[in-house]
Amino acid sequence: MPTIFSRIVKGEIPSYKIAEDDKFYAFLDINPLAEGHTLVIPKVEVDYLFDLDNETLTGLTLFSKRVAKAIEKAIPCKRIGVAVLGLEVPHAHIHLVPLNKESDVDFFKPKLKLSPERFKEITDKISREFV
Numbered sequence: 001m002p003t004i005f006s007r008i009v010k011g012e013i014p015s016y017k018i019a020e021d022d023k024f025y026a027f028l029d030i031n032p033l034a035e036g037h038t039l040v041i042p043k044v045e046v047d048y049l050f051d052l053d054n055e056t057l058t059g060l061t062l063f064s065k066r067v068a069k070a071i072e073k074a075i076p077c078k079r080i081g082v083a084v085l086g087l088e089v090p091h092a093h094i095h096l097v098p099l100n101k102e103s104d105v106d107f108f109k110p111k112l113k114l115s116p117e118r119f120k121e122i123t124d125k126i127s128r129e130f131v
């Protein structure tokens with residue numbers, strides 16, 4: 001059965017898409033730690049990040065860098081934090097989280113509740129900075 005993230009890539013489940021190419025896809029986390037919290041995934045369905053083949057892992061890292069640069073431009077923050085957990089969704093993904101302080105990347109804290117309009121505004125702001 002395809003993962004929820006593969007279904008997002010196919011458009012079967014909606015997402016706030018930030019960027020996409022033939023191999024990678026970036027979209028806003030639906031339960032964000034901070035405005036601009038983005039997930040970057042390979043389209044290939046592999047559960048564990050470090051089981052990706054070298055070419056895909058390298059490509060995912062470089063694609064994440066481009067996404068992080070776009071988030072930096074769009075969202076006021078000191079830098080973009082990077083986290084890999086993968087305990088919930090068995091499809092490799094990198095969390096990119098705008099940081100102003102260490103606790104911004106505390107996965108135990110309550111997640112933000114954003115309206116669809118706010119998600120859309122954030123999506124537009126970040127995606128227009130993606131190069």
Ligand code: 5GP
Pocket residue numbers: 004013015016027028029030031032039084085086087088089090
């Ligand atoms: P992890 O597997 O890294 O522990 O957590 C999975 C992340 O994916 C969580 O931050 C969760 O909010 C996010 N997530 C789970 N399902 C969906 C979904 O259907 N859409 C989006 N945009 N994010 C999701």
